[in-house]
Amino acid sequence: MMKLLDVVALLQDMPELDLIRGQVGTIVEQYEPDVFEVEFCDANGRAYALETLGASVLMILHHQPKELAIA
Numbered sequence: 001m002m003k004l005l006d007v008v009a010l011l012q013d014m015p016e017l018d019l020i021r022g023q024v025g026t027i028v029e030q031y032e033p034d035v036f037e038v039e040f041c042d043a044n045g046r047a048y049a050l051e052t053l054g055a056s057v058l059m060i061l062h063h064q065p066k067e068l069a070i071a
Contacts, residue, residue, distance in 0.1 A: 002027060008038060008058040017051055024061065025049070 002008065006027045013020050019040065029037035034055040041047050 002030075002034075002036060002055055002058065002060055004028070004030060007061045007063070008036075009061055010053075011057050011059055014051075014057070017049065019049060019051070 004027055008025055008027060010019055010021050010023050010025075023040055025038040025040040027036045028039045028050075031037065031052065035052060036055065036058070037050065037052050038058070039047050040049040040051070
């Protein structure tokens, strides 16, 4: 289940948005159960895209062991 501030990656290229598969963003708003606003930032923290995306094109990234990621 995705939620605010989850770090996510794109599962597919989105040329119409100038985004490619694998780009990493942060969920900054939730509009519906499976619709999120995602902010994409560069390595310096500057936002380069802010897009409304469905959960079907996103994957949550986990930065801790499986046992802690489930919580």
